[in-house]
Amino acid sequence: MAKLVTKITDRDTDFxxxxxxxxxxxxxxxYSSMKGSMIIRPYGYAIWEKMVSILDQEFKKLGHQxxxxxxxxxxxxxxxxxxxxxxxxxxxxxxxxxxxxxxxEKLCIRPTSEVLFCEHFKNIIKxxxxxxxxxxxxxxxxxxxxxxxxxxxxxxxxxxxxHTMHKTEEEARKETLQMxxxxxxxxxxxxxxxxxxxxxxxxxxxxxxxxxxxxxxxMYDGVALQNGTSHYFGQGFAKCFGIEFLDEENHLQTxxxxxxxxxxxxxxxxxxxxxxxxxxxxPPNIAPIMxxxxxxxxxxxxxxxxxxxxxxxxxxxxxDMDTSTKxxxxxxxxxxxxxxxIRVELGLRDLEQETVTLVRRDTLEKIxxxxxxxxxxxxxxxxxxxxxxxxxxxxxxxSMIYDTNDWEEFKNISQTKPGFILxxxxxxxxxxxxxxxxxxxxxxxxxxxxxDGVCSICGKPTKYRIYFxxxx
Amino acid sequence: MAKLVTKITDRDTDFxxxxxxxxxxxxxxxYSSMKGSMIIRPYGYAIWEKMVSILDQEFKKLGHQxxxxxxxxxxxxxxxxxxxxxxxxxxxxxxxxxxxxxxxEKLCIRPTSEVLFCEHFKNIIKxxxxxxxxxxxxxxxxxxxxxxxxxxxxxxxxxxxxHTMHKTEEEARKETLQMxxxxxxxxxxxxxxxxxxxxxxxxxxxxxxxxxxxxxxxMYDGVALQNGTSHYFGQGFAKCFGIEFLDEENHLQTxxxxxxxxxxxxxxxxxxxxxxxxxxxxPPNIAPIMxxxxxxxxxxxxxxxxxxxxxxxxxxxxxDMDTSTKxxxxxxxxxxxxxxxIRVELGLRDLEQETVTLVRRDTLEKIxxxxxxxxxxxxxxxxxxxxxxxxxxxxxxxSMIYDTNDWEEFKNISQTKPGFILxxxxxxxxxxxxxxxxxxxxxxxxxxxxxDGVCSICGKPTKYRIYFxxxx
Numbered sequence: 001m002a003k004l005v006t007k008i009t010d011r012d013t014d015f016x017x018x019x020x021x022x023x024x025x026x027x028x029x030x031y032s033s034m035k036g037s038m039i040i041r042p043y044g045y046a047i048w049e050k051m052v053s054i055l056d057q058e059f060k061k062l063g064h065q066x067x068x069x070x071x072x073x074x075x076x077x078x079x080x081x082x083x084x085x086x087x088x089x090x091x092x093x094x095x096x097x098x099x100x101x102x103x104x105e106k107l108c109i110r111p112t113s114e115v116l117f118c119e120h121f122k123n124i125i126k127x128x129x130x131x132x133x134x135x136x137x138x139x140x141x142x143x144x145x146x147x148x149x150x151x152x153x154x155x156x157x158x159x160x161x162x163h164t165m166h167k168t169e170e171e172a173r174k175e176t177l178q179m180x181x182x183x184x185x186x187x188x189x190x191x192x193x194x195x196x197x198x199x200x201x202x203x204x205x206x207x208x209x210x211x212x213x214x215x216x217x218x219m220y221d222g223v224a225l226q227n228g229t230s231h232y233f234g235q236g237f238a239k240c241f242g243i244e245f246l247d248e249e250n251h252l253q254t255x256x257x258x259x260x261x262x263x264x265x266x267x268x269x270x271x272x273x274x275x276x277x278x279x280x281x282x283p284p285n286i287a288p289i290m291x292x293x294x295x296x297x298x299x300x301x302x303x304x305x306x307x308x309x310x311x312x313x314x315x316x317x318x319x320d321m322d323t324s325t326k327x328x329x330x331x332x333x334x335x336x337x338x339x340x341x342i343r344v345e346l347g348l349r350d351l352e353q354e355t356v357t358l359v360r361r362d363t364l365e366k367i368x369x370x371x372x373x374x375x376x377x378x379x380x381x382x383x384x385x386x387x388x389x390x391x392x393x394x395x396x397x398x399s400m401i402y403d404t405n406d407w408e409e410f411k412n413i414s415q416t417k418p419g420f421i422l423x424x425x426x427x428x429x430x431x432x433x434x435x436x437x438x439x440x441x442x443x444x445x446x447x448x449x450x451x452d453g454v455c456s457i458c459g460k461p462t463k464y465r466i467y468f469x470x471x472x
Numbered sequence: 473m474a475k476l477v478t479k480i481t482d483r484d485t486d487f488x489x490x491x492x493x494x495x496x497x498x499x500x501x502x503y504s505s506m507k508g509s510m511i512i513r514p515y516g517y518a519i520w521e522k523m524v525s526i527l528d529q530e531f532k533k534l535g536h537q538x539x540x541x542x543x544x545x546x547x548x549x550x551x552x553x554x555x556x557x558x559x560x561x562x563x564x565x566x567x568x569x570x571x572x573x574x575x576x577e578k579l580c581i582r583p584t585s586e587v588l589f590c591e592h593f594k595n596i597i598k599x600x601x602x603x604x605x606x607x608x609x610x611x612x613x614x615x616x617x618x619x620x621x622x623x624x625x626x627x628x629x630x631x632x633x634x635h636t637m638h639k640t641e642e643e644a645r646k647e648t649l650q651m652x653x654x655x656x657x658x659x660x661x662x663x664x665x666x667x668x669x670x671x672x673x674x675x676x677x678x679x680x681x682x683x684x685x686x687x688x689x690x691m692y693d694g695v696a697l698q699n700g701t702s703h704y705f706g707q708g709f710a711k712c713f714g715i716e717f718l719d720e721e722n723h724l725q726t727x728x729x730x731x732x733x734x735x736x737x738x739x740x741x742x743x744x745x746x747x748x749x750x751x752x753x754x755p756p757n758i759a760p761i762m763x764x765x766x767x768x769x770x771x772x773x774x775x776x777x778x779x780x781x782x783x784x785x786x787x788x789x790x791x792d793m794d795t796s797t798k799x800x801x802x803x804x805x806x807x808x809x810x811x812x813x814i815r816v817e818l819g820l821r822d823l824e825q826e827t828v829t830l831v832r833r834d835t836l837e838k839i840x841x842x843x844x845x846x847x848x849x850x851x852x853x854x855x856x857x858x859x860x861x862x863x864x865x866x867x868x869x870x871s872m873i874y875d876t877n878d879w880e881e882f883k884n885i886s887q888t889k890p891g892f893i894l895x896x897x898x899x900x901x902x903x904x905x906x907x908x909x910x911x912x913x914x915x916x917x918x919x920x921x922x923x924d925g926v927c928s929i930c931g932k933p934t935k936y937r938i939y940f941x942x943x944x
Contacts, residue, residue, distance in 0.1 A: 032591050033549050034579070037542035039592055045538050066517050070509035071612060071628055077505050094569035095581070098616035099562045107506070109567070119504050120511055140543060140612070144570035156543055
């Protein structure tokens with residue numbers, strides 16, 4: 001099975017095909033006869049496992065506990081919160097038959113689990129002593145999407161959903177923003193994604209939420225990817241479900257709720273931000289394999305020397321060695337297509353000269369270093385790659401954010417330049433709708449409150465600075 | 473919320489109610505309006521997480537890689553292997569509607585994923601160089617059971633399923649037995665379950681397998697729990713799916729296959745083997761919290777001393793401290809109902825005398841030790857508890873295995889004594905059926921081949937020594 005980078009479509013010619021080429025050639029995903037679902041292959045799943053392990057640790061540090069709810073929601077349970085059901089019912093999968101018997105009540109496969117958690121919270125929350133409840137669930141959800149793309153939009157999604165209940169509004173709001181910050185830090189520091197963080201407009205918020213906060217990344221093509229959301233629910237669901245607790249003065253109170261989630265979609269975000277025509281490029285902090293050792297000849301002296309270097313690496317630096325009988329050229333291309341941050345090449349000539357070549361995946365730069373310094377050089381190069389990848393992505397992203405308060409210029413940019421537009425907005429949904437109708441852009445998130453100037457769309461006094469952009 | 477052990481039904485009076493009482497009072501599981509599914513609460517899920525982490529490490533050490541397949545199987549895909557579909561179709565959940573639209577082809581939710589893996593294997597296996605493929609998946613499966621019990625029989629099951637493909641029969645058979653051994657060691661050494669390991673009869677094997685090996689544990693009430701299976705498939709599925717590879721001589725060959733799985737059912741096995749009328753009893757090696765510190769008075773001097781002891785424990789010993797304002801009696805009962813292997817009690821009087829009390833959950837024995845030795849005593853007591861729990865369970869299990877080759881005695885024992893019966897069997901399904909019809913017992917597994925004597929049921933020459941027993 002020859003695997004050559006020439007199988008990858010040029011990124012600037014056809015970004016969509018480039019993306020699916022990278023996903024396939026890097027062995028991340030495969031397809032089955034189950035349309036709209038993907039097979040996550042070992043290398044793709046290893047990336048997800050690393051994401052899960054880092055995030056899970058963060059959640060637990062902050063006092064969250066993992067639980068597992070049923071995957072099915074009886075129709076009557078889904079129907080309890082009206083805004084929620086109208087948001088989700090059109091895109092759920094329905095189980096109507098168990099074995100050979102039609103079910104009395106049809107069951108949807110969870111598209112998200114608010115109603116299941118609420119039903120449970122009603123059972124376990126009785127007193128202020130039971131609060132806060134800080135739960136998280138790692139699971140699969142199903143949304144019956146019509147058009148699907150691996151990691152970005154799929155009928156099945158691997159994700160986590162946090163669900164919490166609090167005594168006070170203040171505490172619940174703090175939790176909402178705290179978890180948003182966890183996502184933000186994770187995406188910045190681990191995934192090297194320069195994300196924009198802000199509040200969704202009422203039109204774009206989660207069905208049933210009072211407020212939705214979002215993490216918006218911009219892909220290489222200027223299109224937005226919403227990579228995580230954190231919702232403040234207020235008491236809406238709690239009142240629908242009759243969740244109450246006795247406070248310190250023995251009075252019945254209704255608790256305040258949050259939920260927050262992120263998914264395998266982040267893998268898509270990593271690919272579409274960092275990768276290139278040679279394949280995947282992974283930031284070291286999320287790479288399952290950070291270093292690949294490639295012996296140019298399969299000689300014992302070379303293998304021994306590479307092993308020596310490998311054993312000097314601190315144990316958090318993961319590595320492997322390509323000892324297959326493939327040609328060096330094939331091995332280089334394989335390390336490249338898989339996005340391994342550093343490959344280490346060593347041949348007989350290098351051995352004589354006591355040097356080794358480190359190749360950075362992000363820049364393809366070759367760095368010759370003395371063999372005796374190799375482990376230290378690798379150790380210090382990895383954080384440099386991580387930082388450079390973030391900064392390159394940040395620079396590119398910032399160069400594609402256009403700041404204008406002129407409606408004609410707004411429309412012109414929207415049709416000629418990919419990216420986000422930052423503008424003044426009065427807060428009226430009608431203006432948001434007009435942007436969508438006339439430019440195809442949707443609001444990403446509110447950057448900040450601002451009364452300086454007028455709404456770019458209608459000319460009334462402005463309330464917000466807001467980002468618009470196309471989205472995946 | 474007073475939680476008293478008196479809420480637990482006596483184990484010898486009503487074992488089934490005792491079981492659900494323990495599961496509920498130990499906060500392992502709760503219920504929802506989704507009948508037949510359970511909510512796994514934080515404490516129950518923490519046990520599962522520990523199981524997953526230990527097993528996952530073992531699988532990876534042996535070269536297995538994790539993947540994620542779709543959760544849906546189109547009806548036509550399930551239908552490819554005839555024996556398999558006839559075994560599973562009667563108990564699957566069917567999705568027939570996506571959003572508001574009826575599906576063209578109905579989809580079952582995976583009851584197990586052989587067909588999905590086979591379809592994928594056909595795509596990725598081309599050459600002997602691609603073999604072996606050693607895959608594992610952690611996921612949820614669905615089987616539409618009519619009667620359900622938490623952890624034992626549920627419509628949704630959290631499990632892992634290994635699926636592997638090999639060049640030779642020998643290698644595949646070796647894998648089948650190797651993974652059986654992984655389960656056996658895990659259950660013996662971590663769960664302290666004295667398990668019987670053997671081959672299933674053709675009647676009881678997995679639908680589509682050539683051979684099924686099983687791990688059979690005996691519960692406190694003498695009833696068997698099948699706690700893990702490992703299947704050798706031969707080339708059956710591979711031929712149905714047209715999976716072929718080019719061997720070293722460039723000839724097309726069909727690979728040999730295995731699969732193996734274990735589930736949250738093991739949590740049920742731990743409960744029904746070790747627990748008592750005070751609640752859960754967890755073997756230290758699987759306990760999320762191994763030690764609970766209980767200050768008899770909430771005095772700083774006591775809390776400081778307990779913290780001092782805790783900090784001397786090696787980091788693999790997990791602990792917590794009950795600093796709630798509940799009474800000491802309540803705290804003792806809570807540590808007991810949750811099955812925490814050791815609780816450490818310290819009061820002002822103890823502090824004066826420089827002693828501390830360790831209470832073993834398995835025996836409820838109280839051990840006074842000098843405070844200065846406490847950490848060391850805890851460290852050495854944990855493996856003793858682990859060992860004693862295994863040995864007590866083994867002794868009890870062995871006392872409930874009856875060895876008889878006399879059919880009248882067999883029938884008599886089956887109606888009067890709970891447990892397993894070990895007997896001679898000719899290998900004919902008709903004799904196996906007769907045992908079921910006349911005694912209600914099913915074959916558990918074949919212990920060994922033996923031609924010494926005659927079949928206990930029909931009197932023909934015997935071929936096997938085999939266990940019979942009732943099952944969950």
